[in-house]
Amino acid sequence: MRYFDHVATNPLLPEVLDAMMPYFKEQFGNPLSPYDLGIAAKMAIDDARQRVAELINAKAGEIAFTSSGAEANNFALKGVALAKQQSGNHIITSKAEHHSILNTARSLEKLGFVVTYIPVDKEGLVDPKDVEKAITKDTTIISCAHASSEVGTIEPIKEIAAIAKAHKVTFHVDSVAAVGAIPVDVAELGVDLLSMAAHQFYGPKGAGALYIRGGQRIVPLIYGGIQENGRRAGTENVPAIVGMGKAAELAKRDLTSRMEHVRKLRDKIIDGIGRVENVHLTGHPQNRLPGHASFVVEYIEGEGMLLMLQAQEIVAASGSACTSKALKASPVLTAMGVPSSMAHGSIVFSLGIANTEEDVDALIEELPKIIRRLREISPFGKGGWGKLEPEVEH
Numbered sequence: 001m002r003y004f005d006h007v008a009t010n011p012l013l014p015e016v017l018d019a020m021m022p023y024f025k026e027q028f029g030n031p032l033s034p035y036d037l038g039i040a041a042k043m044a045i046d047d048a049r050q051r052v053a054e055l056i057n058a059k060a061g062e063i064a065f066t067s068s069g070a071e072a073n074n075f076a077l078k079g080v081a082l083a084k085q086q087s088g089n090h091i092i093t094s095k096a097e098h099h100s101i102l103n104t105a106r107s108l109e110k111l112g113f114v115v116t117y118i119p120v121d122k123e124g125l126v127d128p129k130d131v132e133k134a135i136t137k138d139t140t141i142i143s144c145a146h147a148s149s150e151v152g153t154i155e156p157i158k159e160i161a162a163i164a165k166a167h168k169v170t171f172h173v174d175s176v177a178a179v180g181a182i183p184v185d186v187a188e189l190g191v192d193l194l195s196m197a198a199h200q201f202y203g204p205k206g207a208g209a210l211y212i213r214g215g216q217r218i219v220p221l222i223y224g225g226i227q228e229n230g231r232r233a234g235t236e237n238v239p240a241i242v243g244m245g246k247a248a249e250l251a252k253r254d255l256t257s258r259m260e261h262v263r264k265l266r267d268k269i270i271d272g273i274g275r276v277e278n279v280h281l282t283g284h285p286q287n288r289l290p291g292h293a294s295f296v297v298e299y300i301e302g303e304g305m306l307l308m309l310q311a312q313e314i315v316a317a318s319g320s321a322c323t324s325k326a327l328k329a330s331p332v333l334t335a336m337g338v339p340s341s342m343a344h345g346s347i348v349f350s351l352g353i354a355n356t357e358e359d360v361d362a363l364i365e366e367l368p369k370i371i372r373r374l375r376e377i378s379p380f381g382k383g384g385w386g387k388l389e390p391e392v393e394h
Contacts, residue, residue: 002359006352007149019246023239048245055248069176069197070100072210076172079218088138095335124153146178151283152292161190180251203247207240262291262351269293272364291351300374319346
């Protein structure tokens with residue numbers, strides 16, 4: 001199998017699994033227990049916390065472990081909004097965020113909060129000037145993705161952080177797609193909160209973290225005991241946390257070589273697939289994740305391409321939700337101005353450290369043939385019904 005869906009998840013590195021195994025078996029203690037088994041588990045968590053902090057240049061005490069990047073995003077947005085609701089009820093985010101931000105923002109609207117959704121340009125970029133214009137005296141938190149898992153665009157986080165700081169507004173960054181893929185330094189960026197997920201850098205699923213700058217006000221998402229310094233109740237998932245710590249250590253060590261490897265393959269995909277007629281690169285052409293290549297293909301749907309690629313043992317993703325029951329076009333692409341009909345032809349290739357030149361060569365050979373075959377039977381190409389018009393929302 002040739003795997004090109006690393007934004008969905010990554011395989012667990014053998015070194016990570018080796019680090020986790022003792023905590024499934026002999027080191028099974030509860031970190032809150034005062035005897036040796038519990039103390040060993042607590043020390044393992046403390047060590048993992050330090051390693052995760054070092055990956056993003058934070059302090060260990062500023063890292064709160066969660067079950068996922070989605071939980072970290074919920075924790076950040078709800079936790080700050082609720083902590084500061086006496087000061088204001090206004091939230092700013094963009095139209096091109098991950099569902100864990102957009103749906104959390106919508107849930108807060110039902111509680112009486114006001115949310116401003118900033119537009120993005122045709123390359124998926126947020127304009128910092130738009131963020132500043134949206135700030136009011138009631139604004140308490142701004143949330144923006146560091147990089148898009150769907151189109152690969154890297155946002156101007158440092159500039160937005162400076163604006164937020166000048167207006168004394170808390171700034172959260174969804175860095176799930178970025179941490180482990182590009183250098184992330186919370187001190188240099190100037191952010192207040194930052195979300196990450198272990199499986200995005202070859203750690204285990206079920207482990208995430210939220211960086212919370214020292215002194216930042218936030219209320220828990222989960223109440224109960226005193227775990228995570230009182231910020232997240234529940235017995236810790238020690239094996240997963242240990243795995244995240246080990247994965248963070250390896251990501252910090254190998255980041256430069258990983259970036260160089262996938263960037264070379266990404267550029268080859270963009271060059272090869274981009275030559276196909278009526279295939280358009282999505283996202284910023286340069287300022288994008290090093291292992292990310294995404295396109296929209298006119299006249300056909302992403303689902304068909306995925307199924308035919310799967311038949312050739314090539315795995316990729318579609319940016320549209322065409323494989324879901326909703327059959328709705330991607331909100332990220334539509335926010336970028338891509339017509340709904342064309343957005344359904346989205347396809348995304350995300351690379352990892354195990355991908356090879358041979359994998360890319362196979363993709364570049366097979367995908368154009370698949371596109372031609374699907375267009376031959378599509379009612380939307382030449383000789384069919386013609387190009388679909390954008391859908392009108394009511």
